[in-house]
Amino acid sequence: MSHTPHTHVIVPRSGWAPVELGELWEYRELLYLLVWREVKIRYKQTVLGVAWAVLQPVLTMVVFSVFFGQLGGLPSDGYPYPIFAYCALLPWQLFAFGVGQASESIVLNQRMITKVYFPRVIMPMASVAVGLVDFAIAFLVLLLLMAWYRVAPSPAILAVPVLTLIVTAAALGTGLWLSALNVTYRDVRHAVPFLIQVWFFATPVAYATSSVPPAWRVVYALANPMVGVIDSFRWAILGAGGPPPAALGVSVLAIAAMLVSGLFYFRRMERRFADVV
Amino acid sequence: MPSAIVVERLGKRYRLGEREPYGALRDSIARAARAPWRLARRIGRRETSASEPWVAALDDVSFDVGEGEVVGIIGRNGSGKSTLLKILSRITEPSSGRAEVRGRVGSLLEVGTGFHPELTGRENVFVNGAILGMRRREIARRFDEIIDFADVDRFVDTPVKHYSSGMQMRLAFAVAAHLEPEILLVDEVLAVGDIEFQKKCLGKIGAVSRDGRTVLLVSHQMNQLRRLCRRCVWLEAGRVHEIGPGGETLAHYERALLAPDATAVAGRVFRQWQLAEGGHIVRTVDGPVAVDLRLALAEPISRGHLGVSIYSEREELVAGWAFEPLDLEAGTRDVRITLASLPLRPGSYRLVFSLFDRGNNMTGGALVEQWAALPPLALDVPPLSHPQDHWAGVLNVSAELALADEAGAAVPIVSTSA
Numbered sequence: 001m002s003h004t005p006h007t008h009v010i011v012p013r014s015g016w017a018p019v020e021l022g023e024l025w026e027y028r029e030l031l032y033l034l035v036w037r038e039v040k041i042r043y044k045q046t047v048l049g050v051a052w053a054v055l056q057p058v059l060t061m062v063v064f065s066v067f068f069g070q071l072g073g074l075p076s077d078g079y080p081y082p083i084f085a086y087c088a089l090l091p092w093q094l095f096a097f098g099v100g101q102a103s104e105s106i107v108l109n110q111r112m113i114t115k116v117y118f119p120r121v122i123m124p125m126a127s128v129a130v131g132l133v134d135f136a137i138a139f140l141v142l143l144l145l146m147a148w149y150r151v152a153p154s155p156a157i158l159a160v161p162v163l164t165l166i167v168t169a170a171a172l173g174t175g176l177w178l179s180a181l182n183v184t185y186r187d188v189r190h191a192v193p194f195l196i197q198v199w200f201f202a203t204p205v206a207y208a209t210s211s212v213p214p215a216w217r218v219v220y221a222l223a224n225p226m227v228g229v230i231d232s233f234r235w236a237i238l239g240a241g242g243p244p245p246a247a248l249g250v251s252v253l254a255i256a257a258m259l260v261s262g263l264f265y266f267r268r269m270e271r272r273f274a275d276v277v
Numbered sequence: 278m279p280s281a282i283v284v285e286r287l288g289k290r291y292r293l294g295e296r297e298p299y300g301a302l303r304d305s306i307a308r309a310a311r312a313p314w315r316l317a318r319r320i321g322r323r324e325t326s327a328s329e330p331w332v333a334a335l336d337d338v339s340f341d342v343g344e345g346e347v348v349g350i351i352g353r354n355g356s357g358k359s360t361l362l363k364i365l366s367r368i369t370e371p372s373s374g375r376a377e378v379r380g381r382v383g384s385l386l387e388v389g390t391g392f393h394p395e396l397t398g399r400e401n402v403f404v405n406g407a408i409l410g411m412r413r414r415e416i417a418r419r420f421d422e423i424i425d426f427a428d429v430d431r432f433v434d435t436p437v438k439h440y441s442s443g444m445q446m447r448l449a450f451a452v453a454a455h456l457e458p459e460i461l462l463v464d465e466v467l468a469v470g471d472i473e474f475q476k477k478c479l480g481k482i483g484a485v486s487r488d489g490r491t492v493l494l495v496s497h498q499m500n501q502l503r504r505l506c507r508r509c510v511w512l513e514a515g516r517v518h519e520i521g522p523g524g525e526t527l528a529h530y531e532r533a534l535l536a537p538d539a540t541a542v543a544g545r546v547f548r549q550w551q552l553a554e555g556g557h558i559v560r561t562v563d564g565p566v567a568v569d570l571r572l573a574l575a576e577p578i579s580r581g582h583l584g585v586s587i588y589s590e591r592e593e594l595v596a597g598w599a600f601e602p603l604d605l606e607a608g609t610r611d612v613r614i615t616l617a618s619l620p621l622r623p624g625s626y627r628l629v630f631s632l633f634d635r636g637n638n639m640t641g642g643a644l645v646e647q648w649a650a651l652p653p654l655a656l657d658v659p660p661l662s663h664p665q666d667h668w669a670g671v672l673n674v675s676a677e678l679a680l681a682d683e684a685g686a687a688v689p690i691v692s693t694s695a
Binding site: 006007008009010011012013029030033034036037040041044045111112113114115116117118271274275 | 291363364365366367368369370371372373374375376377378379380381382384386387390391393395396400403404407408409410412413459
């Protein structure tokens with residue numbers, strides 16, 4: 001169809017179409033710059049600056065340790081509760097942040113959407129990727145924490161990059177759906193914080209999966225793809241609970257389905273973004 | 278000459294309902310309660326319910342642009358010019374027809390897209406450049422040139438929130454001007470900045486076309502178009518009205534704008550305007566200046582408000598007046614507004630009218646229509662203030678200086694003794 005590499009035929013599209021990966025690759029610098037811009041702006045005009053990336057998970061961990069660990073006495077599979085909570089908080093916050101930011105990404109950048117062309121999917125991708133920077137910083141704190149509690153990392157810690165990729169994919173998949181829906185239905189904006197909160201309680205972040213009645217564990221892992229991922233994070237970092245291959249497998253399948261369907265749905269809706277947003 | 282852009286029977290329709298920016302899920306759910314399957318279908322579908330009427334923003338538009346040609350797009354507000362550019366730059370999709378664009382496209386529908394006040398000039402140049410489709414290496418290579426063009430070199434590392442709006446505009450335009458696409462789509466952005474900067478931008482566009490690159494230009498500024506465009510496409514209500522050599526088509530368009538009632542767009546209240554002495558160019562520094570406009574009202578106005586404002590090319594409000602309360606019967610009415618004087622610097626100004634029914638914008642009146650007069654109001658008068666544009670300001674008022682000695686006797690301003 002094309003005469004030169006840069007010939008574009010503009011016709012009305014109909015039906016479902018996959019994301020054009022080649023084009024996405026062409027725009028990789030824009031993705032990089034948008035992430036960089038977000039990271040730069042995020043802690044401008046804050047006194048503590050990038051320390052917030054550390055403080056947020058650390059303070060959450062402290063609150064959890066006091067309320068769930070001490071007062072609630074939640075079991076933590078024999079590990080010190082702070083570190084038990086923290087190594088689940090890291091992926092959870094990456095996920096929650098990514099979903100929250102990605103779902104707003106199209107609406108908040110409507111000026112760009114209506115004035116410039118670029119593959120729209122870059123917006124939610126950039127939002128999720130910004131969370132990776134915080135994740136990396138917070139991960140360094142985890143290493144300090146492990147040294148402090150004298151928890152030796154198991155070789156399984158090498159699985160962390162792969163697991164992080166899975167969390168990122170989960171956040172992007174969910175974020176793609178929500179950001180596209182948000183363009184047409186601004187209800188999404190109000191529903192997302194609530195969704196994330198409920199999802200948080202349905203995920204073993206503050207508690208262990210072993211606290212869930214055994215009869216319910218299968219349903220639990222099937223219904224919530226984050227269960228397998230978060231458990232695997234604990235396993236990779238602490239060796240806690242043994243590897244959960246079945247649960248992780250379910251998670252990966254569900255997340256892949258979410259991501260692929262999200263990409264298709266986003267692609268289908270994106271042609272209207274500039275008209276509706 | 279091979280074609281750079283081929284447009285064939287292009288059309289774009291909107292549902293009237295889509296003019297409302299977004300729906301509420303509640304409505305969909307309410308509908309779904311009646312027909313549960315429909316919500317699921319609706320969420321996946323791109324169009325809303327079938328009952329709402331369609332509006333055609335573009336209808337059966339066809340034309341060709343040769344490689345290296347500079348083509349102007351003219352037409353009144355709402356004639357589809359911007360929609361056309363948005364389709365060609367792939368921001369939005371057509372509903373019918375096709376277009377082929379051969380070459381790397383740079384589109385300038387707005388300057389400064391993605392500028393962030395917290396980022397420095399340098400950082401914004403890189404982000405904005407990437408948004409416009411430039412590579413990082415390319416931006417880095419041309420960075421000094423860009424900063425030089427914008428004339429902000431001392432502030433490169435200052436957050437742009439500390440820039441004046443003029444500086445921000447210049448920087449934003451400078452990035453855009455250094456795009457090196459094979460095809461450049463420009464929407465009315467040349468109307469920014471002071472006259473000197475505008476000249477610089479025009480020169481830049483001229484240079485772009487001399488390099489053999491293709492430019493599609495939307496503008497209301499006839500002189501700009503006359504100077505730059507070999508051909509013009511005149512759109513009227515979403516359709517091509519005329520395509521032809523630049524000067525000729527522009528002349529037809531201008532004549533149509535001035536012809537009585539030809540400016541009438543169905544349903545529009547404001548029909549046309551001109552100066553009482555004819556034309557749209559004020560040539561005298563001393564008033565009065567009488568502006569005539571014709572209204573065609575479908576409904577009467579009672580205790581309404583007619584607002585008149587004048588904006589400079591920099592979009593600064595220069596002056597405004599309110600005429601209220603005001604009663605108007607339905608039908609055609611000629612209105613004359615007489616300004617005692619209009620001591621403004623020479624240049625082009627935007628006259629904006631707004632008409633409210635039952636009150637004004639503060640008292641909950643209903644806006645009947647707001648309208649920017651076309652062609653713009655031009656002041657072709659001798660400049661009386663500071664010779665340098667930068668120091669002249671907006672007012673065009675002559676001033677005199679006198680000297681006197683202690684005794685009050687007049688002293689010549691320039692000594693004659695030497």
